[in-house]
Amino acid sequence: MAESDGCNATVAGGRRAANGEGYLPPPGWRPVNDPLGTGGDWLPLSRAESRVWSLVLASRGIPYRQRKVGGGRLLLVPESLFIEARRQLELYRLENRDWPPPLPESRPLPENQLATLAVFGLLCAFSFLIELPAARDWLPRVNWQIAGSARAGLILDGQWWRTATALTLHTGGLHLAGNVVFGILTVGWLARELGSGPAWLLVLLAGMGGNWLNALLQAPAHDAVGASTAVFAAVGLIAGLNLVRYRRPLWRRWALPLAAALGLLAMLGAGDGRTDLGAHLFGLLTGLVFGVVAAWGHERHGRPGPWLNRLLALAAAGIMALAWWLAIRS
Known part of the structure; x- marks a missing residue:
């Protein structure tokens, strides 16, 4: 179960636990896709979501690590930057909530x-x-x-x-x-x-x-x-x-x-x-x-x-x- 690091370093270890997917992040790291920010169960990200979130964090200079777990991915950030990472992701979501806009409505064309x-x-x-x-x-x-x-x-x-x-x-x-x-x-x-x-x-x-x-x-x-x-x-x-x-x-x-x-x-x-x-x-x-x-x-x-x-x-x-x-x- 390989992990990737936004800082080009390898994640060491990782502890198994009985909650969520049975995986605990390394000490000092926290899943940014923790829905409640409590460190309990987390929502796995799709590959596309993980790629986008990674780009957002990288653009803000926030270190991150990824881990494949079950059918999804975890995105880990340092605990000291967890709140800032969540804030930046929320800002990104708000800025892009109406993007892409809906396509123009199709309409019947006359038979001429x-x-x-x-x-x-x-x-x-x-x-x-x-x-x-x-x-x-x-x-x-x-x-x-x-x-x-x-x-x-x-x-x-x-x-x-x-x-x-x-x-x-x-x-x-x-x-x-x-x-x-x-x-x-x-x-x-x-x-x-x-x-x-x-x-x-x-x-x-x-x-x-x-x-x-x-x-x-x-x-x-x-x-x-x-x-x-x-x-x-x-x-x-x-x-x-x-x-x-x-x-x-x-x-x-x-x-x-x-x-x-x-x-x-x-x-x-x-x-x-x-x-x-x-x-x-x-x-x-x-x-x-x-x-x-x-x-x-x-x-x-x-x-x-x-x-x-x-x-x-x-x-x-x-x-x-x-x-x-x-x-x-x-």
């Missing part, structure tokens, strides 16, 4: 996945139509890829609409399918959490912000297309929401969404040589900032009502329509 599926369905239809030869007779006669791509030099020259139009263009079916699948998962969650209108407006603005920031750091000839910037913006929005929601519980709880977002960027955002890592990174970071702001607004004002939700959805659709109108005219 149909709107999310409809938007991604429109994206697929648009991507199909602009490549369909038969549709060229009634669509505007433009090269959609050239007119709407996120060419860095043109964006910085004032063609801001390219930060939006590039989100609707893709290089092929596989590129489109990947963004649609991950988009349904991420934007779908946001739409249920915030409402479809706020979710789509935030995803669009964060995606546009990611493309604009990327243009600042790229060569003027740099060109990119794809909804992946908006998808990573949605991931950043989710992380930002959870950073605020779990800011009071243990740091591991609110750091987890951020770590997951960075892990997703590392796994999916780096890809091959054609993958625009900068756009993915800036989409993620922009979404993170927007998510923190949205979370504060959500906590203060709650979910938007039906009319505001529709207004925000129309605003997102209006921004995209205006962007493509300007792209076609230019």
